[in-house]
Amino acid sequence: MNYRWIRLGHHLLGYAGLVLLAMWTLLPLGWMVAVSLMPSGAASTSPVPLWPDTPTLVQYATLFAHFHMARYLANSLIISGSITLGALLLNAMAGYAFAVLRFRGREALLRLLLMALLIPIHITILPLFLMLRAMGLINSYLGVILPNLASVLGIFLMYQFMRTLPLSLIEAARMDGASEFQIFWRVALPLSRPMLASVGMLTFLGAWNDFLWPLVVLTQHTHYTLPVALANLAGEHVQDVELMMAGSVVTILPVLLLFLGLQRFYLPVLLRSGLAG
Amino acid sequence: MKRSWTELRAATWFLAPALAVVLLFLFLPALAAWMLSLTDFDLYTFAEPAALRWVGLRNYLALLQDGRFWKALQNTLIFVGLGGLLTLCLALGAALWIHQRFVRWKAFWRMVYFAPVVTSLVAVAIVWRYLLHARYGLANQALAWLGLPPIDWLGDPQWALPALILMAVWKNYGYDLLIFLAALQAIPEELYDAARMDGASVWQQLRYVTLPALRPMIALAGLITANGYLQVFAEPYVMTQGGPLDATLTLVLLLYEQGFRWWRLGYAAALAFVLFVLMLGLSWMLWRQHRS
Numbered sequence: 230m231n232y233r234w235i236r237l238g239h240h241l242l243g244y245a246g247l248v249l250l251a252m253w254t255l256l257p258l259g260w261m262v263a264v265s266l267m268p269s270g271a272a273s274t275s276p277v278p279l280w281p282d283t284p285t286l287v288q289y290a291t292l293f294a295h296f297h298m299a300r301y302l303a304n305s306l307i308i309s310g311s312i313t314l315g316a317l318l319l320n321a322m323a324g325y326a327f328a329v330l331r332f333r334g335r336e337a338l339l340r341l342l343l344m345a346l347l348i349p350i351h352i353t354i355l356p357l358f359l360m361l362r363a364m365g366l367i368n369s370y371l372g373v374i375l376p377n378l379a380s381v382l383g384i385f386l387m388y389q390f391m392r393t394l395p396l397s398l399i400e401a402a403r404m405d406g407a408s409e410f411q412i413f414w415r416v417a418l419p420l421s422r423p424m425l426a427s428v429g430m431l432t433f434l435g436a437w438n439d440f441l442w443p444l445v446v447l448t449q450h451t452h453y454t455l456p457v458a459l460a461n462l463a464g465e466h467v468q469d470v471e472l473m474m475a476g477s478v479v480t481i482l483p484v485l486l487l488f489l490g491l492q493r494f495y496l497p498v499l500l501r502s503g504l505a506g
Numbered sequence: 507m508k509r510s511w512t513e514l515r516a517a518t519w520f521l522a523p524a525l526a527v528v529l530l531f532l533f534l535p536a537l538a539a540w541m542l543s544l545t546d547f548d549l550y551t552f553a554e555p556a557a558l559r560w561v562g563l564r565n566y567l568a569l570l571q572d573g574r575f576w577k578a579l580q581n582t583l584i585f586v587g588l589g590g591l592l593t594l595c596l597a598l599g600a601a602l603w604i605h606q607r608f609v610r611w612k613a614f615w616r617m618v619y620f621a622p623v624v625t626s627l628v629a630v631a632i633v634w635r636y637l638l639h640a641r642y643g644l645a646n647q648a649l650a651w652l653g654l655p656p657i658d659w660l661g662d663p664q665w666a667l668p669a670l671i672l673m674a675v676w677k678n679y680g681y682d683l684l685i686f687l688a689a690l691q692a693i694p695e696e697l698y699d700a701a702r703m704d705g706a707s708v709w710q711q712l713r714y715v716t717l718p719a720l721r722p723m724i725a726l727a728g729l730i731t732a733n734g735y736l737q738v739f740a741e742p743y744v745m746t747q748g749g750p751l752d753a754t755l756t757l758v759l760l761l762y763e764q765g766f767r768w769w770r771l772g773y774a775a776a777l778a779f780v781l782f783v784l785m786l787g788l789s790w791m792l793w794r795q796h797r798s
Contacts, residue, residue, distance in 0.1 A: 240608050247609070250600055251618045254676065258621065260644060261633045272636075277647045323524035330517040331510065338521075345528060348536045349785060351737060351758050352778045355771050356538035357531060376531035379524035409516035438626045440740050441758075445766055456628035460744050463632050470636050477629035488624040492617065499681075500688050 258481070265289070265474035272470045288475035296472075297450065298479060301458040308370055308443075308454055309436040312377045316432050317425060319379040324387025325413050329399060339388070345381045354445055361446060372446040373454070377436060383428050386498060390424035391417060427498035430491055437484050455480040543775035552769070565776035575777070577752050578760040581667055585756065586735040586788075589671040593731050594724065596675060597682035602716070604683075605690045616687060620680035627677065631744040634673040635660065638745075660746050663753035670741045670754055678734065682727040689723040690716070725795035732788055736781065757781050 264272045266284040292298040326332075327339055357376060358367075366372040394417060402412045418425070440456045447453055453461065459476050466472055488495060546561045569575050604615050622630065637644045638659035646656040659669040693716065701711045739758040742748050748755040748763075757777065765774030 243603065243606055243609060246603055247615055250603075251615065254619055254622060254680075256644075257630065257633050257637055257676070258625070260637065264636075273642045275642065275647075277642055277644055319524040319527065322520045326517040326520035330513045330520065332514040332517045335517075342525075342528065345532050347786065347789070348532055349733075349737060349782060351739075351761055352539050352782050353532060353535035355765050355775050355778065356535040356542055358766070359771070360535065360538075375527070379527035381528060381532075384524055384528075409513075409520070413520070434624055438624075438628075440626075440628055441762070445762075456626050456740075459626075459632065460628050460740075463635070463744060470642075473632050473636070477626075477632050480629040481625045484624055484626070485621065488621075489617070496620075496684065500685060 261474045261477050261481075264471055265478045267471045269469065269471055272474075273468075288471045289479070291472060292475055292479065296462065296476075297458075298476070300451070301453050301455050302479065304370075304452055305437060305455045308373050309433050311370070311374045312436040313429050313433045315374065315378045316380060316383055317429050320383035320428060321387050321391075321418060321421065321425065322413065323379065323384045324389075324391050325417050327384070327388040328391035329394070329396075329412075329417065330409070342381055342384065346385075350441060354442060357442075358445055367446060368448045368452050370452065373439075373443050376442070377432075377439075380432070383432060386428050387421065387424060390421055394420055423494065424498070426491065426494040430487070430495045431498055434484055434488070434495075539775045539778055542772055543779055545772045547770075547772040547775075549769040551771075561772070565773050566780070568773065569776050569780065574752060574755060574760060578755045578757045581753070581755055582736060582738065582757045584667060585671060585674070585738050586732050588668075589674050589735050589738075590728060590732045592671065592675045593679045594682055594728055597679040597727065598686055598720075598724070600679070601683050601686035601690060602712070604687065612687075616684065619683050622677045623680045625677070627740040628744055630677060631673065631741050634676075635745045638669050638673075661750055663751045666746055666750060666753045670738075670745060673745070674735065674738065674741060678731060682731060685723055685727045685730075686720065689720050693719045722796045722798075725792050729789055729792035729796065732792065733785055736785055736788065 260279070263278075263280050265288055266286070267278070267281040268283075268285055268287060271281065272278065289298075327335060353376075361367055361372050361375075366375070398416060398420075399412055402416050407415070437454075438456065439454075440460070443454045443457050444460070447457055450458065450461065459473075459480055462476060463473055543565055544560055544562060546559050546564075551558050600619060603609075604612055609615070636642070638646075640646065640656060640658045640661060643659070645659060649656060657665055659665050697715050697719070698711060701715050706714065737758050738756050739762065742754040742756055742759050743762070746754045748759050758781070761774050761777045761781070764770045764777065
């Protein structure tokens with residue numbers, strides 16, 4: 230009898246710990262949403278309100294009407310979308326070559342490529358800026374998209390997955406006289422759908438949240454992505470807590486929803502990308 | 507023989523686009539950065555490229571004599587050391603806690619704790635800036651409930667760096683947690699059975715079975731976390747601009763300022779390489795731990 234009580238106490242304590250940690254983790258996000266629904270000035274009172282008296286969407290309306298939020302949202306979508314589609318194709322093609330085709334120097338090339346995982350972005354941004362300046366791509370979508378069109382990690386993940394494809398199927402297609410590109414497009418790509426979803430998700434989230442490079446290469450607000458626009462806005466509108474929280478919600482919500490919807494694709498590949506990196 | 511030729515040709519076509527991107531936008535700039543760090547490239551070079559001079563290692567020497575560099579290095583190392591340790595400990599503790607047998611909805615808890623990882627760093631940094639506001643912040647409100655005096659989190663040079671670390675731990679522990687949970691699930695149940703047969707207590711099981719089995723993964727998570735923290739930038743950029751009194755100046759923030767605000771690209775490139783060497787050294791150390 231006594232033993233059961235101890236166990237119950239243990240379980241209750243266990244769940245209490247989990248709930249406490251969950252509260253600490255979600256509180257900043259919840260508070261962000263709550264404040265974004267308050268009228269201007271409502272959050273700057275003491276004691277700090279945790280929930281709006283009368284929720285209002287006025288901050289969101291202001292953002293879209295006066296602060297070009299629709300434009301930044303579109304910029305982010307265009308840039309992240311292009312990077313994701315382009316990188317998926319290029320990474321998959323390279324992964325296919327490494328996994329399916331046999332050619333001399335394949336192993337050496339792969340090893341060389343993996344070494345690139347060690348090169349951090351902050352090393353490359355200075356010359357990259359000068360390069361893109363010479364190409365006339367400063368403050369353009371292409372300036373953000375081009376350097377991200379392929380990633381070593383993406384290539385490696387596609388390679389690892391495509392290595393597990395049944396070779397007999399590919400040989401059979403070759404016997405039927407299909408060209409390598411047809412085999413890639415009609416056989417390898419459809420079979421790699423789960424990994425395409427994972428790498429696509431990884432790429433999209435990375436591109437959406439990327440900050441340092443867009444900050445450097447996007448010099449005018451016409452092309453700002455959401456994080457760059459938000460950082461800029463935060464400098465000019467320090468006092469407008471409610472407005473800034475609405476901007477944060479707009480920036481965070483799309484990827485958070487995407488993650489919640491597609492986490493079964495995202496989480497496994499994240500673990501493996503950690504191992505590769 | 508003919509087969510291998512066609513495959514080589516196909517491989518060339520398949521590899522060319524991705525390799526061109528990696529070569530042009532990764533390897534080439536990395537190499538160029540090294541060259542850049544040996545020049546006196548600055549604002550005037552934009553107007554008159556011909557005036558660019560080789561200065562050898564002078565940028566590196568100047569760096570060593572720059573007080574702000576040492577300050578940034580110190581802050582960054584504190585961030586890596588303290589932040590990395592806190593992140594790993596919290597993640598490990600939470601992972602062990604969730605992994606207890608009676609806990610239901612494990613996937614749900616994991617998802618909750620992981621949520622901050624996918625959020626935009628800039629956006630949550632702004633949120634935290636207000637949470638840590640001296641007068642209207644929730645953090646000081648909580649202190650007041652506990653009967654403690656308020657803290658000027660981001661305005662006090664003593665507290666600014668710890669405040670940023672607190673935020674970074676909140677943002678990142680979910681990632682390490684994910685790694686640890688996967689590693690915990692991979693530990694064979696027989697090990698625990700054997701330990702229990704020998705009369706090992708819960709603590710002894712943790713000490714002699716769980717932690718040794720997790721060691722490679724702890725090193726790996728440490729590697730990923732430390733590499734991220736070495737490059738910390740958005741938090742100080744958004745929350746404190748490196749202040750007050752350079753209390754939150756980090757290496758990448760200094761690099762950004764030198765390179766893209768003052769346009770001292772040669773100097774900034776030297777800084778980038780020092781950071782690169784730090785990263786390589788740390789990675790090598792932790793990788794050896796992971797492998798052993």
